[in-house]
Amino acid sequence: MTSTDTARVVHGPKRPGTPALEARGLTKHFPVHGGLRRGRVVRAVEDVSLALPEGTVTAVVGESGSGKSTLSRLLTRLTAPTAGELLLDGEPVGGSARARRAYAGQVHLVLQDPFSSLNAVHSIRYHLRRPLKLHHGLRGSELDAHAAQLLERVSLTPAERYLDKFPHELSGGQRQRVAIARGLAVRPRVLLADEPVSMLDVSIRLGVLNLLDELRERERLAILYVTHDIASARYLADTVVVMYAGQVVESGPAVQVTDAPAHPYTRLLLSAAPDPHRREPVVLRGRGAPPSLIDPPSGCRFHPRCPLAMPVCAETAPPVRPAAGDQVAACWLLDPERAPGTTPA
Numbered sequence: 001m002t003s004t005d006t007a008r009v010v011h012g013p014k015r016p017g018t019p020a021l022e023a024r025g026l027t028k029h030f031p032v033h034g035g036l037r038r039g040r041v042v043r044a045v046e047d048v049s050l051a052l053p054e055g056t057v058t059a060v061v062g063e064s065g066s067g068k069s070t071l072s073r074l075l076t077r078l079t080a081p082t083a084g085e086l087l088l089d090g091e092p093v094g095g096s097a098r099a100r101r102a103y104a105g106q107v108h109l110v111l112q113d114p115f116s117s118l119n120a121v122h123s124i125r126y127h128l129r130r131p132l133k134l135h136h137g138l139r140g141s142e143l144d145a146h147a148a149q150l151l152e153r154v155s156l157t158p159a160e161r162y163l164d165k166f167p168h169e170l171s172g173g174q175r176q177r178v179a180i181a182r183g184l185a186v187r188p189r190v191l192l193a194d195e196p197v198s199m200l201d202v203s204i205r206l207g208v209l210n211l212l213d214e215l216r217e218r219e220r221l222a223i224l225y226v227t228h229d230i231a232s233a234r235y236l237a238d239t240v241v242v243m244y245a246g247q248v249v250e251s252g253p254a255v256q257v258t259d260a261p262a263h264p265y266t267r268l269l270l271s272a273a274p275d276p277h278r279r280e281p282v283v284l285r286g287r288g289a290p291p292s293l294i295d296p297p298s299g300c301r302f303h304p305r306c307p308l309a310m311p312v313c314a315e316t317a318p319p320v321r322p323a324a325g326d327q328v329a330a331c332w333l334l335d336p337e338r339a340p341g342t343t344p345a
């Protein structure tokens, strides 16, 4: 592969066949409504192309404000894109109400805070029976049998112990499992998990990550794992996609990206030693701040913070280039003609 500035690079696990979900050139600009910058836009996500094949986990990592949540909301269609398109099983996703309902059945969002998605006044039985009724038309004893199966699929066993409990009677990890079980009731093919463990105690995070891994393996789900914690991304994901200031700066096999990062920003993320007790979004203090997404820096958006920046970095955005194998990065250091120690032709 040579410079890829003319061809669009699709980030995500490399698997033969059609991905369950694919994003092409997803872009989101939020209009600014008040203040001095009224009429301008926040460039939250810029031209992101991503493929999520079944049976794989793709992690999107980056510090606070890098656009991770906006990307996952674009993938759920909760946010309308400024540009770009989504393909489900290779077919462009339609805009009709029917197409939206079908999409919502296939692509499920797992929220950070399971409390916000479970209703305190209803039992677990109610939460699980409802989607089974609405989406699959189940009735009577079938409902309880299927609700119990859902709990077993998320390792809440014996199911009878949980069915009549209320959300507040469960631990955070158990609530997240119930929220995932309820999502599974609709039989999705894609799970979008946005910081699914960041609000849980450290001791139970691994259990929920392992559950996601089981679902990937056993049910062949395509999973997007959004996190600020690059160490957990390495643990769970096949592929890591690193975002900075709304753009993908690097992607590739998780072990490769975390063992031998090609982009200086990925190195910076890795050097901010992951604190497993961290609950708040990661901000890399002491090394400058992420840029304004209303007036992003010219050239490479990372150049004002980059310890290795060259003059070209402030002038021209770097194309995405191969680093090693399936690992790619958008950095001028990967250009043999620009890297330090070489003489431009």
Ligand SMILES: Nc1ncnc2c1ncn2[C@@H]1O[C@H](COP(=O)(O)OP(=O)(O)OP(=O)(O)O)[C@@H](O)[C@H]1O
Binding pocket: 030, 031, 042, 043, 044, 062, 063, 064, 065, 066, 067, 068, 069, 070, 071, 228, 281, 282, 293
């Ligand atoms: N509805 C909105 N209107 C205007 N700007 C928004 C909106 N939603 C997000 N943004 C802006 O888009 C940028 C990306 O935000 P986003 O929440 O996607 O980042 P993130 O990486 O998920 O951060 P965090 O980890 O803190 O949630 C930020 O500058 C944010 O302020």
